[in-house]
Amino acid sequence: MVKITDSLIKVLNFIWKKEKTYLMEISKETGLEKSTVSRSLNKLKNLNLIKKVDELSASPLGGRKTSIYSFNFSIGYILGISIEQDGLEFVLTDLQGIIIFSKRKNIKIDKNNIVNEIISIYSQFYDYKILSVGISLPGIINSSNGIIVYSKALNIENLDLSTALEKEIDVPVFIENDSNCGAIFFNLKYKDKSHNILYFHISIPYFATDHVGLGIGIVIKNKLYHGSNNCAGEVEFKIPLINTNENISFTSILNEDIDTLINNSRDFINIYSKKIGDYISIFDPDNIIIGGNITLLNEKFLNFFIEEIKKNIFIPNIRKLQINHISPEDYLTSRGAVSIVLHKMFSNKRGTENFLKIYLMKRGDIK
Known part of the structure; x- marks a missing residue:
């Protein structure tokens, strides 16, 4: 031993x-x-x-x-899962965060199927030496105890997700707010260049006529800011992407004429660009990233949206900042969930000790 x-x-x-x-x-x-x-x-x-x-x-x-x-980064794997209102995405990575496998699944997620969907994904990788699982979720998350405190998007309140999963998943499970996952991913990626980051995670629901979700991941001086009550970055604007009385699915508008989509989304664009511009003006970051499943929309729509945001930033000419959107192929929040796991494993003595115990148990060197 x-x-x-x-x-x-x-x-x-x-x-x-x-x-x-x-x-x-x-x-x-x-x-x-x-x-x-x-x-x-x-x-x-x-x-x-x-x-x-x-x-x-x-x-x-x-x-x-x-x-x-x-x-030796190939001795085991991390499973990163990102859960949104309109579905989920997941990545399998090595211990350096390099993606081995990735996939998306369109399905409406709520309190009735979230646990089974996570277990189903994990079961696909039984033959791999998975050492931990990271899960990105919308809402107020108690990451220390693995509890979904409140997620309006998923219709979940006070769910001890880690306990619900531990019977079927025999490795540590870490959960975190989706916008925080995105922010920590960019912080680790650009920490030598950007020290203050705002990551805006914009989540279009399964039906594009329901209210759009917004979460803000805040990094100040290279440290993720949770706030006093784990509520930092949680805001709500009751605005849909498209105003209509019909139930129109998000996937059905992805190929819609872009000028028509912009015209139908005027209320959303006007209100969200104003609010995001205000947050940028207040926090004064050096790097701003737009993410979430909104990035599945046409490039022209996203560029138009970003230009509208810039118009709402106070005294933009004297600020040194960058505003970009991610690519939908980036699997950002699922990779961010992996980053959270790796950070917990190797940022301190306790995390590394726990990693060693899991690795050695998988090998059969300790019980």
Whole structure:
């Protein structure tokens, strides 16, 4: 049986964060003795958690070559699931967040089928060594306890989702608000360039004539802001994408003439561009991203919408900011759910220790 020590955790955590590293660098940065690092490296190699990827030549004065190590990102997988009113999308990634498989499913999700739909997705990957599951959801989420506090979009209130899933899913499940998932994904991706981010997650319901959902993921100085009550970024405007008395599905308008769609969406565009412009003016971020299933709409519609937002930003000429929309092929919030999992696994000692326990149990090295 493998003993999980503090030094083993510290070395593994450091290697995951570095693309490539070596013994002397690990010792210097972690404060561990070289002999301790050497023993930890041997254990991690034997467990297939790290691999030798290169070596540096010995100095002209002699001595050994320096081995270069990297984390073995292919030893397991993370399942990221994004749930919206009009359906869900999911990705299977390695431990670096690289997508192995992705898929979308159009189905109306609510309290009656959410648990079964998640279990159904997980069951598709029984043959893979999944180490954790991340789930992105609309609404007010208590991510610490795995509870959907309130989701109007899904008609769910006070659902302990993590407990409901643990009987069928034998790995840790983490849940987070969808806009926060998007924000943390971009924060990790652009943290060296952007420190203050607003991610606007705009969710068109199954019927485009129902009220559009809006959530805002807020990153301030590279830290995700939840607010005092986990309600930061939760707002409601009772405006549909299209004003009509008929029930028109969102998928049915995706190929509609773009000028007709813009004309039919005037109320939505006017109100949402004004509100989003106000939020940008207040928070003064350096990067703004528009996401959610609204990005399934035509590029011309999205560009028109962004131009309307820009018109509503106070003194835009003196602000250094970027406004972009994601591609619908990005699978952003499901990848964001994966980012949440990886952040929890490798951002601190406790997370890395839990990762090691799950990995070793899957191998049969500990019980």
